[in-house]
Amino acid sequence: MxxxxxxxxxxxxxxxxAGCKSNPPAPAATAPGATTAPAANKAPPPAPxxxxxxxxxxxxxxxxxxxxxxxxxxxxxxxxxxxxxxxxxxxxxxxxxxxxxxxxxxxxxxxxxxxxxxxxxxxxxxxxxxxxxxxxxxxxxxxxxxxxxxxxxxxxxxxxxxxxxxxxxxxxxxxxxxxxxxxxxxxxxxxxxxxxxxxxxxxxxxxxxxxxxxxxxxxLFGDLPGQEAPEAAAKKLDAALPGQKQAMVGNWMALPTPGGALYYWTAQDPEDDSRYPSVPVRWEQDGKLVELEGLTARPGERLGFQVRGGMLLVFVLGETRSAHVFDPRTKKSLVAVKNIDSATLWPEPSKP
Incomplete structure (x- = not known):
């Protein structure tokens, strides 16, 4: 290609x-003792x-x-x-x-x-x-x-x-x-x-x-997801990754997930000086900062984050164009695919 x-x-x-859940809405319950007559010659609606x-x-x-x-x-x-x-x-x-x-x-x-x-x-x-x-x-x-x-x-x-x-x-x-x-x-x-x-x-x-x-x-464009990392967390990240501030202008951000905060560095877009998510990216697990399993991204490559249905998607917009899905609670990688476009976590059917 x-x-x-x-x-x-x-x-x-x-x-x-943006936000999605893992399962479609449950059908309404039928009152005790009630019965529902099937519609004549009417096929059931297709399942999503x-x-x-x-x-x-x-x-x-x-x-x-x-x-x-x-x-x-x-x-x-x-x-x-x-x-x-x-x-x-x-x-x-x-x-x-x-x-x-x-x-x-x-x-x-x-x-x-x-x-x-x-x-x-x-x-x-x-x-x-x-x-x-x-x-x-x-x-x-x-x-x-x-x-x-x-x-x-x-x-x-x-x-x-x-x-x-x-x-x-x-x-x-x-x-x-x-x-x-x-x-x-x-x-x-x-x-x-x-x-x-x-x-x-x-x-x-x-x-x-x-x-x-x-x-x-x-x-992949727009406001930075999450909020600026608390001062204590930023200091801990600086200590764990010495030289990051000297190597690249930016700051630490914290993205809430079901398994705690995900920290990432921001890089500067040379076209308009705006900031965007990039590496390093770290979990905080048992009081320690750990890397995301299998995540391969180079400094300065743009990242996209999405939390939906208890999952975390990280999309790397770089040479590999790769999508990585994690369980934030266990910090385990669930899926990783390369050379793709338009990665997103599947939306759930909307409620009527």
């Missing part, structure tokens, strides 16, 4: 992962993919990708394949956990975006026809509105986020639009002025519809 293009806006869009799992994209070649669901703490993975580059694809899940969506935006010479719908219980992948939306937008090209995202909204409907920037404005100011699928048709539900002039511009994220989308994936 050719060198992947790790741009900040693309990564912020596709990567991702349940239990803790790691989600990631694994490249097969330059234009074919596999979406993998790896059960945790162990089990046989389920694989869904589609014809698109992993690093250009975005994932979302339906609220009930029975379906997933892969969105591949128009990139380079390819002017048509593509969407696949994954049925988890049936283990099938089918393309989604965007013809109605594209017709509404007047097609896809340099002088037509651009689809930035297609995802499930909180009600399980397909939502498309679109930018419309007049050519004479040189791609800086325009309208952010939201379209919602209703049956076979698409309807515009929101429009706001927006700026698209830089990576830091809000763009389609100014839309209320965008802000209301479920937070399902791990983000």
């Amino acid at each position: 050719p060198l992947l293009r790790w741009s900040r806006p693309l990564l912020a869009a596709v990567l991702v992962l 993919a349940s239990g803790s799992a790691l989600s990631y994209l694994k490249p097969v070649d330059a234009q074919r990708c596999e979406w993998v669901r790896q059960p945790l703490p162990s089990g046989e993975p389920t694989v869904f394949a589609f014809d698109a580059a992993c690093d250009e694809s975005q994932l979302s899940w339906s609220p009930d956990g029975t379906a997933g969506l892969v969105f591949n935006p128009a990139m380079g010479d390819r002017t048509q975006p593509r969407v696949w719908r994954v049925d988890f219980p049936a283990k099938s992948v089918k393309p989604v026809d965007l013809k109605g939306l594209l017709t509404l937008l007047g097609g896809q090209g340099s002088d037509t509105p651009r689809i930035h995202k297609v995802a499930f909204d909180a009600q399980g409907r397909l939502l498309a986020l679109v930018s419309d920037v007049p050519v004479e404005d040189e791609g800086t100011r325009g309208q952010a639009l939201a379209f919602q699928q209703e049956g076979a048709d698409w309807k515009r539900i929101e429009s706001k002025p927006a700026s698209f002039e830089s990576e830091g511009s809000a763009g389609v994220n100014v839309l209320d519809a965008a802000k209301a989308l479920p937070d399902q994936t791990l983000s």
Whole structure:
């Protein structure tokens, strides 16, 4: 596979992962002595993919990708394949956990975006026809509105986020639009002025519809997870790792986990002087600072952390593009995979 293009806006869009639990909600209890008559000729609803799992994209070649669901703490993975580059694809899940969506935006010479719908219980992948939306937008090209995202909204409907920037404005100011699928048709539900002039511009994220989308994936950009490490902990870390402050400008952060605090060092982004998670990373176990089992990351490489369902995911955005899942209580490594994209801990079905 050719060198992947790790741009900040693309990564912020596709990567991702926030709070999830390990099991779907339990069904409501039936009162003692009560009976429930089965509905005539009505099939039971499909069961969602349940239990803790790691989600990631694994490249097969330059234009074919596999979406993998790896059960945790162990089990046989389920694989869904589609014809698109992993690093250009975005994932979302339906609220009930029975379906997933892969969105591949128009990139380079390819002017048509593509969407696949994954049925988890049936283990099938089918393309989604965007013809109605594209017709509404007047097609896809340099002088037509651009689809930035297609995802499930909180009600399980397909939502498309679109930018419309007049050519004479040189791609800086325009309208952010939201379209919602209703049956076979698409309807515009929101429009706001927006700026698209830089990576830091809000763009389609100014839309209320965008802000209301479920937070399902791990983000590698934004606020530092956790809080600054207490002075006593920072001193202990400095003593255990002498020379760290002299070698790299930064500070220690503490990330709460079910098994106690996880400490990590922050590095400085040379592009904008912002700070991001990096190594060293340490647990505190039995009063001692210990390394994370099997975690391989070089100084300065960006890390992503996610705590969900009692698990900790560490994603290394570096040469290996590796995901490591740990049990914070035992400090044991559960899964480690390399050369992947869009690692996240599997979201649970949302409660009605």
